[in-house]
Amino acid sequence: MSASPIQPPARRTRRGSGAITLHDVAKLAGVAPITASRALRSPHQVSAEVLRKVGEAVARTGYVPNLLAGGLASTRSRLVAAVVPTISAPVFLDSVQSLTEALADRGYQLMLGQSGYTGGREDALLEAIIGRRPDGIVLTGVMHSSEGRRRLLACGIPVVETWDLTPTPIDMLVGFSHEEVGRAVASYLHAKGRRRLAMASGDDPRARRRAAAFVARALELGQSKPTTVFVPTPTSPQRGREAMAELLRRQPGLDGVFCSSDWLALGVVTEAQARGIGVPSRLAVLGFGGLEFASALEPALSTVQINGAAIGRRAAQFIADRAEGIEVEQRIVDIGFAVVERQSS
Amino acid sequence: MSASPIQPPARRTRRGSGAITLHDVAKLAGVAPITASRALRSPHQVSAEVLRKVGEAVARTGYVPNLLAGGLASTRSRLVAAVVPTISAPVFLDSVQSLTEALADRGYQLMLGQSGYTGGREDALLEAIIGRRPDGIVLTGVMHSSEGRRRLLACGIPVVETWDLTPTPIDMLVGFSHEEVGRAVASYLHAKGRRRLAMASGDDPRARRRAAAFVARALELGQSKPTTVFVPTPTSPQRGREAMAELLRRQPGLDGVFCSSDWLALGVVTEAQARGIGVPSRLAVLGFGGLEFASALEPALSTVQINGAAIGRRAAQFIADRAEGIEVEQRIVDIGFAVVERQSS
DNA sequence: GTGAAAGCGCTAACAC
DNA sequence: GTGTTAGCGCTTTCAC
Numbered sequence: 092m093s094a095s096p097i098q099p100p101a102r103r104t105r106r107g108s109g110a111i112t113l114h115d116v117a118k119l120a121g122v123a124p125i126t127a128s129r130a131l132r133s134p135h136q137v138s139a140e141v142l143r144k145v146g147e148a149v150a151r152t153g154y155v156p157n158l159l160a161g162g163l164a165s166t167r168s169r170l171v172a173a174v175v176p177t178i179s180a181p182v183f184l185d186s187v188q189s190l191t192e193a194l195a196d197r198g199y200q201l202m203l204g205q206s207g208y209t210g211g212r213e214d215a216l217l218e219a220i221i222g223r224r225p226d227g228i229v230l231t232g233v234m235h236s237s238e239g240r241r242r243l244l245a246c247g248i249p250v251v252e253t254w255d256l257t258p259t260p261i262d263m264l265v266g267f268s269h270e271e272v273g274r275a276v277a278s279y280l281h282a283k284g285r286r287r288l289a290m291a292s293g294d295d296p297r298a299r300r301r302a303a304a305f306v307a308r309a310l311e312l313g314q315s316k317p318t319t320v321f322v323p324t325p326t327s328p329q330r331g332r333e334a335m336a337e338l339l340r341r342q343p344g345l346d347g348v349f350c351s352s353d354w355l356a357l358g359v360v361t362e363a364q365a366r367g368i369g370v371p372s373r374l375a376v377l378g379f380g381g382l383e384f385a386s387a388l389e390p391a392l393s394t395v396q397i398n399g400a401a402i403g404r405r406a407a408q409f410i411a412d413r414a415e416g417i418e419v420e421q422r423i424v425d426i427g428f429a430v431v432e433r434q435s436s
Numbered sequence: 437m438s439a440s441p442i443q444p445p446a447r448r449t450r451r452g453s454g455a456i457t458l459h460d461v462a463k464l465a466g467v468a469p470i471t472a473s474r475a476l477r478s479p480h481q482v483s484a485e486v487l488r489k490v491g492e493a494v495a496r497t498g499y500v501p502n503l504l505a506g507g508l509a510s511t512r513s514r515l516v517a518a519v520v521p522t523i524s525a526p527v528f529l530d531s532v533q534s535l536t537e538a539l540a541d542r543g544y545q546l547m548l549g550q551s552g553y554t555g556g557r558e559d560a561l562l563e564a565i566i567g568r569r570p571d572g573i574v575l576t577g578v579m580h581s582s583e584g585r586r587r588l589l590a591c592g593i594p595v596v597e598t599w600d601l602t603p604t605p606i607d608m609l610v611g612f613s614h615e616e617v618g619r620a621v622a623s624y625l626h627a628k629g630r631r632r633l634a635m636a637s638g639d640d641p642r643a644r645r646r647a648a649a650f651v652a653r654a655l656e657l658g659q660s661k662p663t664t665v666f667v668p669t670p671t672s673p674q675r676g677r678e679a680m681a682e683l684l685r686r687q688p689g690l691d692g693v694f695c696s697s698d699w700l701a702l703g704v705v706t707e708a709q710a711r712g713i714g715v716p717s718r719l720a721v722l723g724f725g726g727l728e729f730a731s732a733l734e735p736a737l738s739t740v741q742i743n744g745a746a747i748g749r750r751a752a753q754f755i756a757d758r759a760e761g762i763e764v765e766q767r768i769v770d771i772g773f774a775v776v777e778r779q780s781s
Numbered sequence: 782g783t784g785a786a787a788g789c790g791c792t793a794a795c796a797c
Numbered sequence: 798g799t800g801t802t803a804g805c806g807c808t809t810t811c812a813c
Contacts, residue, residue, distance in 0.1 A: 107789050108511045108569065110591070114790075123800050128792065138798065153590055158567040159508045160790035163805050166453045168504060170547075170568075178533050181526065188523050191550050195557075200564050202515075203548045205536050212540075219545050222503040223515075224453065245498055246455065328732035354729065361734045384699065387673035389706045452805050459806075468784050473808065483782065505806035508789050 119148040182380040185399030193407030227410030273304025285347030288317040291334035293324040298351035331358020353378035375436035390434030464493040530744030538752030572755030610769040618649025630692030633662040636679035638669040643696035676703020698723035720781035735779030
């Protein structure tokens with residue numbers, strides 16, 4: 092075979108994924124790509140005839156739109172990032188679940204990141220998130236690092252901080268006051284006649300603030316200073332048993348314990364019962380979170396109920412509204428909490 | 437001011453996100469965009485001088501690469517999708533957590549989807565996932581719907597099915613046999629001298645298979661047919677209490693209960709104790725999952741331990757290896773389980 | 782080691 | 798209602 096001396100420039104082949112593209116669908120349907128695009132995204136803008144042909148082509152080819160390409164072109168990724176300290180902390184599960192569902196209903200997909208309570212990897216995580224140009228970012232807790240705040244502010248992505256309250260959120264906020272929680276529980280136990288209080292707390296920042304407010308309120312009420320034991324997070328019933336043992340060592344006559352999580356409280360109750368200390372006869376115990384299991388225990392566990400699902404739904408609404416250009420009138424929402432009295436107190 | 441009569445064609449303004457782009461960084465560093473790209477992705481391929489200048493430009497501008505654009509161009513999104521029935525089912529949490537972490541270590545981000553136990557939205561979810569062109573998809577359980585299997589097969593994305601075993605996975609698999617679990621527990625309780633067995637089970641498909649195998653094995657061992665009560669998922673201690681009440685109604689003399697989750701088991705134990713039925717003296721109880729809290733209960737809960745973290749890690753390795761062109765030799769991994777005997781049996 | 786050109790697959794902007 | 802054109806921001810391919 093003789094090649095012709097003058098070659099045309101070799102065609103650069105740059106096959107993509109090899110998948111069906113909108114282009115293929117449009118060709119099959121006999122319309123322009125943009126028309127096919129409109130048929131899929133805003134069906135009411137095209138004629139019934141086009142709709143039918145495009146629908147047929149999609150069905151025949153099994154076309155799935157490339158949302159990466161769509162996101163790049165429209166600068167709307169329809170992705171929302173959520174950051175939780177760790178997914179193993181069950182208090183946040185309701186939030187994440189309702190967030191996922193509420194977002195899915197409005198056409199958004201959730202991207203999940205775990206920051207770890209330490210916040211060490213927070214920077215890398217932030218980079219990975221911002222790099223995906225999500226339409227919104229939902230944070231658990233408020234962002235304290237000024238570097239983090241600056242980056243979030245700079246990238247211009249809507250941000251919802253949750254599970255806490257601050258007068259100076261980065262953008263939007265839905266949460267409640269941890270100080271109020273601590274005070275409310277101390278007041279409650281005081282009102283129930285408990286006079287030797289104690290606190291078993293995970294050592295994360297928000298739990299520490301609840302603990303500090305709990306202690307301060309007890310002092311305010313004329314009580315002696317409650318003993319506080321901190322355990323590593325994530326909290327667990329095992330940690331609760333250990334914490335209770337330690338508390339009894341340091342303050343043998345205690346009659347009321349506020350725990351920073353329902354799991355911790357389960358362990359505290361278990362350890363107390365194992366030692367013959369009656370709950371609530373000799374000891375009142377309160378948890379925090381209001382997880383479902385708390386009410387099924389024996390004795391049923393008193394707790395501070397947080398409506399995690401509402402937090403998730405509200406956050407989803409914030410993000411979706413903002414993305415769709417709907418004015419968000421109130422940027423800070425305090426969803427509150429409730430001290431739920433059950434048998435354990 | 438007078439405009440010149442002949443206007444140049446109006447420039448189509450199509451400002452993107454307005455964010456700093458690689459182009460900006462390159463200009464600032466005085467190199468071509470592709471050189472800046474290389475400096476960031478494969479630093480060893482460029483000179484030290486270029487590296488320094490680009491690094492400086494990135495620092496000055498706060499540039500964050502647009503991974504959507506990168507993914508589109510390279511057909512590698514560095515996204516991995518995970519599908520769980522519901523995030524509220526704590527058995528899967530360890531898996532999701534370790535999956536997230538193991539993927540993050542290798543530069544991948546997790547996208548989370550909830551299918552619901554019903555599988556109703558599975559189709560829409562699949563579309564949302566495939567549309568993002570993830571580098572891998574991790575499913576909880578095996579995909580049964582033939583439509584789903586076909587779509588996953590067709591899109592060519594690596595798939596890992598988990599928490600189950602089948603000889604015909606779509607692609608890769610890491611799990612264990614639910615039938616073996618059911619049989620093992622029946623054998624175990626029989627060996628402990630229990631003769632009137634029962635089962636409290638969530639009504640999801642895998643739990644049902646454990647239940648069926650449990651019943652079959654009990655019959656095989658010459659026992660009378662164990663009573664089985666099914667409760668709606670997600671399971672909870674409350675459901676466990678209700679299930680126990682129902683079991684006692686239908687089989688008052690039972691002496692061993694296998695529960696399809698540790699939470700259910702907690703409820704079963706609670707209800708038994710509330711009725712004065714000693715555990716384990718009169719009743720042996722086993723859970724399933726091996727959640728951490730099980731060992732801190734009083735009595736400590738016997739359970740079937742599943743190494744969820746190992747499942748997550750292995751799945752992450754499967755996906756990342758495949759994405760990086762590393763040959764995956766063994767596509768099916770049985771990680772097994774362990775019957776852990778504690779006080780409750 | 783560095784760069785120019787050509788897309789990845791889609792949609793915004795503008796015409797008709 | 799439909800089509801044309803020109804990107805979105807990056808990486809691949811090829812050339813030096």
